[in-house]
Amino acid sequence: LGQFLALTGARLNGAECKEVGIATHYLESEALEEAKQRISENPDRIEGILGQLSGKVPEARITNNLDKIDKFFASDRFEDILAALEADDSDWAAKERDTLGTKSPQTCKVALRQLKEGAAMESFADEMRNEYRIGHHVLVMHDFLEGVRALIVDKDNDPKWNPPTPEDVSAEWIDNIFAPLSADEEWKPL
Incomplete structure (x- = not known):
C-alpha cells in the first residue's frame, strides 16, 4: 500500500485510513472541534474521548x-x-x-528505495538524515525543476523528464541522490 501511495500520489480518506490501520478511530468532521477541546482539557483521556466521539465508518473505497x-x-x-x-x-x-x-521515473525509483531503506533504519534521526540528503540532491536536479515548471509555473502539465524512462535511470544515478553530504552539510538533530 505504501508503494502504491508513494508512486501514484493517491490519497486516502478517513474511512480508508481506518480500514488499512493508519487511523485508530473515525470521527465525522462535525466532531473534530469537540474532540480537540475535550482532549486539550483531558489529555490523559484521549482514547476514551475518541472512542466516545467515533462515528460509524463509511465503506472504504480502497x-x-x-x-x-x-x-x-x-x-x-x-x-x-x-x-x-x-x-x-x-x-x-x-x-x-x-x-x-505521468510521473518522473527518477522520483519513482527514489521513492521505492526510500521506502525500502527507511524500513530498515533504526531511528527517526537516520530517516531525517536520509530525507535531507535526498532533498539536497534533488532540489537542483532537472526533474524537480521541470516538475515545478510544468505544474506550477507554466501549468501546462506536460513535464519532460530526464532521464525520460525508468530504464534510463541507472542505479548510479539513484546512488548519487542518496549519497552522504560533507560533514558540515549533513543534517544533525538539534
Missing part, C-alpha cells in the same frame, strides 16, 4: 482494490511494477499504469 494493490505494487523495482500493470488487461491496471506514466 477495500475493493487492496488485492490489486498487493499484487501489482509488491516489487521494489519500478520496472517490475510497470510491467505487471502493463501485462494486465483490467481497467484498474490501465488507469494506474497511465498514472505512473
